[in-house]
Amino acid sequence: xxxxxxxxxxxxxxxxxxxxxxxxxxxxxxxxxxxxxxxxxxxxxxxxxxxxxxxxxxxxxxxxxxxxxxxxxxxxxxxxxxxxxxxxxxxxxxxxxxxxxxxxxxxxxxxxxx
Amino acid sequence: xxxxxxxxxxxxxxxxxxxxxxxxxxxxxxxxxxxxxxxxxxxxxxxxxxxxxxxxxxxxxxxxxxxxxxxxxxxxxxxxxxxxxxxxxxxxxxxxxxxxxxxxxxxxxxxx
Numbered sequence: 001x002x003x004x005x006x007x008x009x010x011x012x013x014x015x016x017x018x019x020x021x022x023x024x025x026x027x028x029x030x031x032x033x034x035x036x037x038x039x040x041x042x043x044x045x046x047x048x049x050x051x052x053x054x055x056x057x058x059x060x061x062x063x064x065x066x067x068x069x070x071x072x073x074x075x076x077x078x079x080x081x082x083x084x085x086x087x088x089x090x091x092x093x094x095x096x097x098x099x100x101x102x103x104x105x106x107x108x109x110x111x112x113x114x
Numbered sequence: 115x116x117x118x119x120x121x122x123x124x125x126x127x128x129x130x131x132x133x134x135x136x137x138x139x140x141x142x143x144x145x146x147x148x149x150x151x152x153x154x155x156x157x158x159x160x161x162x163x164x165x166x167x168x169x170x171x172x173x174x175x176x177x178x179x180x181x182x183x184x185x186x187x188x189x190x191x192x193x194x195x196x197x198x199x200x201x202x203x204x205x206x207x208x209x210x211x212x213x214x215x216x217x218x219x220x221x222x223x224x225x226x
Contacts, residue, residue, distance in 0.1 A: 102147075107157075
């Protein structure tokens with residue numbers, strides 16, 4: 001089984017400041033890693049994913065994340081946030097074997113302040 | 115637009131009733147997943163279908179059932195509804211075996 005811990009439930013930051021949203025996972029098998037974003041009253045949208053290869057992955061809207069296997073972490077970063085980045089962000093894992101369902105973290109509400 | 119369509123978007127019903135939520139996956143996607151999002155439980159995986167067959171089960175109650183039809187659309191049936199079933203129900207689809215899911219906008223169920 002897998003579990004995902006998002007260490008911060010709420011992260012307020014000022015516009016144009018950098019941000020890091022933290023994610024740690026636990027799994028007895030190899031996993032794929034994902035970040036999804038949910039804007040108000042919308043479904044989840046994939047930001048980025050780590051399947052294999054380079055541990056630094058770049059996603060949409062200027063976000064990037066780094067997979068750290070030794071620390072079982074997959075933190076999400078953006079060097080300069082915009083008001084439009086205000087949303088809830090979910091970290092998720094999926095085993096690389098036959099099962100494909102995602103296990104989600106509890107989410108981090110990012111609020112960008114003017 | 116993810117290409118995944120869910121209906122209805124909103125549904126209000128009473129305790130004890132039964133409802134059906136419908137999902138049309140992206141064109142060509144064979145897998146359909148159902149998730150429940152509530153304030154206290156977060157995002158919970160309910161069930162997965164692949165090409166008409168049940169593939170995996172998560173935290174789905176016995177009062178809930180689902181199926182995937184030959185045209186690949188899926189329905190989630192919720193019966194004997196309780197107040198605690200009020201939640202946002204998401205459908206997602208995927209084609210590749212990478213866990214990358216594409217989500218619909220959800221069906222918000224309110225049980226009064």
